[in-house]
Amino acid sequence: MTESMTGPRTSARAGTGAAPGAATLIAVAALVALVITAWRYFTPLSGVTGTAGALLTMVGDVALLIGGIVLALLPGGGWRVLFLVLAWIGGLLTLLATVLLHGWSSAAALVVLLLALLIATFVKGPAKGTHP
Amino acid sequence: MSARPLPRLAARAVPLLIGALSLQPAIGQTAPSAAPAGAPSTAPADTSATAPSGTQATQSQAPDNQSPDNQTVDNQIADNQAGGALVPPAADGVPLVPKGAEWNTFNGQLDAQKYSPLTQITPQNVGKLKLAWQYHTGDMSTGSGKVPASVWSATPVLANDTLYLGTPFYRIIALNPGTGKVKWTYDPHAELKALTQPDMKNRGVAYWQAQDPKPGESCQKIVYIGTMAAKLHAVDADTGKPCEGFADKGTLDVNRWNTVNGKWPLSLLQPPTVWHDELVFGWAGKDWADEEAPPGSIFAVNARTGKLDWQLNFIPTDIRKQTGTANVWASMSIDRQRGILYVPVSSPSPNFWGGNRTQKIPQGTSVTAIDMKTGKVIWSRQLVHHDIWDYDTNAAPTLMDIDVDGKTIPALAQTTKMGFIFVLNRLTGKPVWPIREVKVPTSTDAKGEQPSPTQPEPTLPKPLLNTHKHPGVWGLADAASFGQCSKMFKNATYDGMFTPPTTKGTGAIAYPGSVGGVEWGGGAYDPKSETFVVNSSRVVMTYKLIPKADFAKYKNNPDFYPQKGAPYGILIKTALNDLGMPCWKPPFGKLTAIDMKTGKELWQRPFGDVQKWGFYMPKSWGSPTIGSPAVTASGVVFIGATMDQKVRAIDMKSGKVLWSSKVMAPDVSVPAIYEYKGREYVAFAAGGNSILKKTVGDQLAVYALPKGAASGG
Incomplete structure (x- = not known):
């Protein structure tokens, strides 16, 4: 198969096929944050047991988890850009909520998530269809 | 309405007074420049180390129907009368502060210092504190069912090798202090209804033991608990069985003395104060409900039999039926050396309109010193004149011997809802540092109202919050509610802390509001460093008078209280926006330490965290607080x-x-600090209070250093 048979690279594809590992890390970090916040929500005397704030934060963690999975599957294009933007908004808001809950361990997980999101946003991985 | 003339007081010849006089030498000596309660105080600060002979004016007047078995003392202090009962002499060898570690009363000790001499836990090792044991009483309610919500403010009491708890359902639980294992429980099967309070409340139990216990006899050591239905129960401290010899087979019905305006029971939520073989207690009533209410009183009964030894009333006889309360619902303190009882007296009724009580009620909203043996008032100092803000004196004064300007003064520190701390010579009632009579607003649209033109303000210690200026509208809460806060404040009346309640607009801004300031815990005192530590809230409320004609509009409003019989009801609200955010600027609570040698502040910090929906707010905001510190x-x-x-x-x-x-x-x-089998413990009763949040609990959490980690002091 030659390069001509694969068709020209598109601008949408270029620079967005980045580090699928980063997206996976986003999902894993979100899952870790979710588990910790859920533990605090259900455990007596955690400080946030049964609170609406913890529940809302868990919703944010779930959204980030889904976002990470989607980003791992999306090769590029406008949808990926949209999900990246949503992940940034969701990630920052969920981190803020987690800090306000004094959830330091899950906040650390979310910091890792945001670093992974940084990589997913700006680091270009190998373009699809190219061969060394 | 014109003020009714205050009748001239005459000392009627009554058996009690004659009997008291015969025991008191040199009655009638003039008090040196002692200003009677209720009158402006212009006397210089008192730095005398000893009590001058003669104290503030007292006159005793018993009712016509006095019987030897039910002696009532009515104390009415004349405006300009001097002389009175002498201060009882100090008892040799009895220190003000117990030498050993005691935590056997609501305030730790009778002096209400909440001080422990224990040193096993230090600032260096306290970080290692762990939960040693916990106990759940099972007595709690969210209020969603038939039983009202519970509010548990009990101090665990250590006595007789046992930790005793009183619960909001009025049970007594006896625990092993080292393990929390239950020794026995007592259930009086009390009525669990909101008879006077909206919640099931309890502040614990009291303990008494005979000085010469008779071997083999029961009830030589007794634990007492009061109920909302005005019953005082006495049980054997070793077995939990009712003491048959106490009143009616172990139960004293205090309502038998509720003979004036007896609309509701005299609720016994605060445990009695015990001194020798005497129990003394006040009662709590139904807040803001009635113009004519049971008049304030305290009772001293024999600890073994429940027989009434004396009763002291705080409202003058001639106006007793037309008003009420000025009761003592909080804890008391006792000078063990001299047998002087100190009581915080609350405000008369109705709490927010005083047109029915324009006559002087000298002991309304006061701190009053009483001879425990006779029930006679030694001195009384009014802290709010003609109180129309519900600024009850609400905590036992803390007794302390302080070194001021080279002299040791037998003093007391009285905390208040207003955020003032009055420091007085506890033998004479004279201020240690000057108290000014400050001009306050008197303009009011409430018919018949006659606000006092001045109010007392201590110069030192400085007030715990700004009493002349409220914190201001909080921009964040205002923005979040689209201007609701600024509109609320704009439509309110405010001219300092003593702005009279009004019918106009949003009402009068009350800062601090009825929740304080300082609440019933008072403060704690370290006699070694002479440091006083106290927590305070900063809460803005509004008080709007509602004319009777408009009552129907507010019938279902939970913030409305009718003050039945009065021409106005009251709408009491905390200044929150519709999102539940405070409309005033933080901080919302602080912890303060004061050097009692100088009256100056050592430090003051925002204290506690506010949480909303689980989210913690910045630490600089602090939190309203209820409860008190204890110090080691x-x-x-x-x-x-x-x-x-x-x-x-x-x-x-x-x-x-x-x-x-x-x-x-x-x-x-109040936390309890005690030692048991060589280990220092700190016990907290985590019960909750609806003033702070709806969360309720039944947990006694007891902490200690891990075994082997104690520094040894």
Whole structure:
């Protein structure tokens, strides 16, 4: 198969096929944050047991988890850009909520998530269809 | 309405008075420049080390129907009368502060210092504190069922090798202090209804023991608990069985003395204060409900039999039926050396309109000193004249011997809802530092009202909050509610703390509001460093008078209280926006340490965390607090009190938090600090209070250093 048979690279594809590992890390970090916040929500005397704030934060963690999975599957294009933007908004808001809950361990997980999101946003991985 | 003339007081020849006079030498000596209660105080600060002979004016007047078995003392202090009962002499060898570690009363000790001489836990090792044991009483209610919500403010009491608890359902539980294992329980099967209070409340139990216990006889050691239905139960401290010889087979019905305006029971939520073979107690009533209410009184009964030894009333006889309360619902303190009882007296009824009581009620909203043996008032100092803000004196004054300007003064520190701390010579009632009579607004649209033109304001210590200026509208809350806060404040009346309630607009801004300031815990005192530590809230409320004609509009409003019989009801609201955010600027609560040698502040910090929906707000905001600190000789302050359901250890020197732990509900009690089998324990009753948040609990959490980690002091 030659390069001509694969068709020209598109601008949408270029620079967005980045580090699928980063997206996976986003999902894993979100899952870790979710588990910790859920533990605090259900455990007596955690400080946030049964609170609406913890529940809302868990919703944010779930959204980030889904976002990470989607980003791992999306090769590029406008949808990926949209999900990246949503992940940034969701990630920052969920981190803020987690800090306000004094959830330091899950906040650390979310910091890792945001670093992974940084990589997913700006680091270009190998373009699809190219061969060394 | 014109003021009714105050009748001239005459000392009627009554058996009690003659009997008291025969025991008191040199009655009638003139008090040196002692200003009677209720009159402006212009006397210079008192730095005398000893009590002058003669104290503030007292006159005793018993009712016509007095019987020897039911002696009532009515105390009416004349405006300009001098002389009175002498201060009882100090008892040799009885120190003000117990030498050993005692925690056998609501305030730890009778002097209400909440001080422990224990030093095993120090600022250096307190970070290692762990939960040693916990106990759940099972007595709690969210209020969603038939039983009203519970509010548990009990101090665990250590006595007889046992830790005794009273619960909001009025049970007594006896526990092993080292393990929490139950020794026995007592259930009076009390009525669990909101008879006077909206919640099931309890502040614990009292303990008494005979000085010469008779072997083999029961009830030589007794534990007492009161109920909302005005019943005082006495049980054997070893077995939990009712003491048959106490009143009616172990139960005293205090309502038998509820003979004037007896619309509701005299609720016994605060445990009695015990001194020798005497129990003395006040009662709590139904707030803001009635113009004519039971008139304030305290009772002293024999600890073994429940027989009434004396009763003291706080409202003058001639106006007793037309008003009420001025009761003592909080704890009391006793000078063990002299047998002087100090009581915080609340405001007369109705709380927010005083047109029915324009006559002087000298002991309304006062701190009053009483001879325990006779029930006679030694002195009384009114802290709010013609109180129309519900600024009840609401905590036992803390007794202390302080060194001021080179002299040792037998003093007391009276905390208040207003955020003032009145420091007085406890033998004479004279101020240690000057108290000014400050002009306050008197303009009011309330018919018949006659606000006092002045109010007392201590110069030192400085007020715990600004009493002349409220915190101002909080921009964040205002923006979040699209201007609701600024509109609320704009439509309110405000001219300092003593702005009379009004019918106009949003009402009068009350800062601090009825929740204080300082609440019933009062403060704690370290006699070694002469440091006084106290927590205070900063809460803005509004008081709007509602004319009778408009009552129907507010019938279902939970913030409305009718003050039945009065021409106005009252709408009491905390200044929150519709999102539940405070409309005033933070901080919302602080912890303060005061050097009692100088009256100056050592440090003051925002204290506690506010939580909303689980989100913690910035630490600089602080939290309203209910409950009090306790202090140790090693310089550690232990306190719960905050909204965030945490208990903390604080460095007394710096105010820094050294340790914290989460408990089941806000701990709104006095912590207990005790030693058992060589180990120092700190016990917190985490019961909750609806003033702070709806979370309720039944947890007694007891902490200690891990075995082997104690420094040994």
